Amino acid sequence: MFISQIFNYKYDFWRYIIGVIMVIAGVIIGQIPLTIAIFMELGLESMDVNMTQEELMKVLDPNYNFFLLLLSYAVGLLFLFFAVRKIHGQSLVALTTSRPRIDWSRFWFAFGLVSLFIIITSVGDYLTNPQDYKWNFELVPFLILLVLAVVMVPLQTSFEEYFFRAYLMQGIGALARNKWLPLVVTSVIFGSLHFFNxxxxxxxxxxxxxxxGTGFMLGIMALMDEGIELALGFHAANNLLTALIVTADWTAFQTPSIFKDVSEPSAGWDILIPIFVVYPLFLFIMARRYGWKNWKEKLFGKVEKPEILNVSEEI
Incomplete structure (x- = not known):
């Protein structure tokens, strides 16, 4: 079982406190280069404490800003892996999945499924609402973006998945001895951190x-599939394709993407369509492909310490 296998390792609550502090420290350290770069670009005389995040993101070259923005996640991921290995004595495999080995075919299945969906819906929206888009493509900046995105985006999304759907889910599950609480807590925290976007x-x-809602969907994937391979693929495809295909002046990723959304954004109850239509469809497809059963037990069952502990293989 994905959560209960943490009992094979050092799962004391105080270890998770130290681990979380280390991860936060890593993210803060990773933000230093971006802060320095913005400060150097603006200069002391031009610095304004009242500048919005949207204004700050436009100070640097888009690709340079994109790289530095994601660098903090890469550093956080390194700190997380260090904490998992040194504080908990846990292998990367056991943090990722309940299977003997990481199943990369699951990653690529989710990656391909989401990529196909985003491409189809993006092209469809462009064809039906061409007035909402501006052609933004420039070969050299886009090629630089492509290289940066392929390298940095998976590090960013992997950090979030390993931290929320793996590290915290296993730690909270071991403490609470159930599955619903780690699902709820990690999903709410994950979503709430986007409040600053x-x-x-x-x-x-x-x-x-x-x-x-996205946090819940990714958490359900992890619990039902007994691993985060699908969540890793889903998240990586979503952020990678978004960064490459379309940007806007008001989004977290300011990139030299193919298109720029110039429409006036608004959000109403239509925001519920992905949560109650698209996400259930993704879960249905994955459930059919991987034979998910016993949903009640997988999502709301107890987390019990096994009588015989077997340490997973390491890579």
Whole structure:
């Protein structure tokens, strides 16, 4: 079982406190280069403490800003892996999955499924609402973006998945001895951290339903599939394709993407469509492919310490 296998390792609560502190420290350290770069670009005389996040993101070259923005997640991921190995004595395999080995075919299945969906819906929206888009493609900046995105986006999304759907889910599950509490807590925290995204300022707090709902969907994937391979693929495809295909002045990713959305954004109850239509469809497809059963037990059952502990293989 994905959560209960943490009992094979050092799962004391105080270890998770130290681990979380280390991860937060890693993210803060990773933000230092971006802060220095913005400070150097603006200069002391031009610095304004009242500048919005949206304004700060436009100070640097888009690709340079994109790289530095994601660097903090890469550093956080390194700190997380260090904590998992040194504080908990846990292998990367056991943090990722309940299977003997990481199943990369699951990653690529989710990646391909989401990529196909985003491409189809993006092209469809462009064809039906061409007035909402501006051609933004420039070969050299886009090629640089492509390289940066392929390298940095999976590090960013992997950090979030390993931290929320793996590390915290296993730690909270071991403490609470059930599955529903880690699902709820990690999903709410994951969604709430997006409160500081510029999209929330532009669209309003209703967009938080989407972020928290996405957290629940990814958490359900992890619990039902007994591993985070599908969640890793889903998240990586979503952020990678978004960064490459379309940007807007009010989004977290300011990139030299193919298109720029120039429409006036708004969010209403249509924000519930992904949560109650699209996400259930994704879960249905994955459930059919991987034979998910016993949903009640997988999502709401107890987390019990096994009588015989077997340490997973390491890579």
């Amino acid at each position: 510029p999209e929330v300022t532009k669209l309003g707090n209703i967009i938080m339903i989407y972020y928290i």
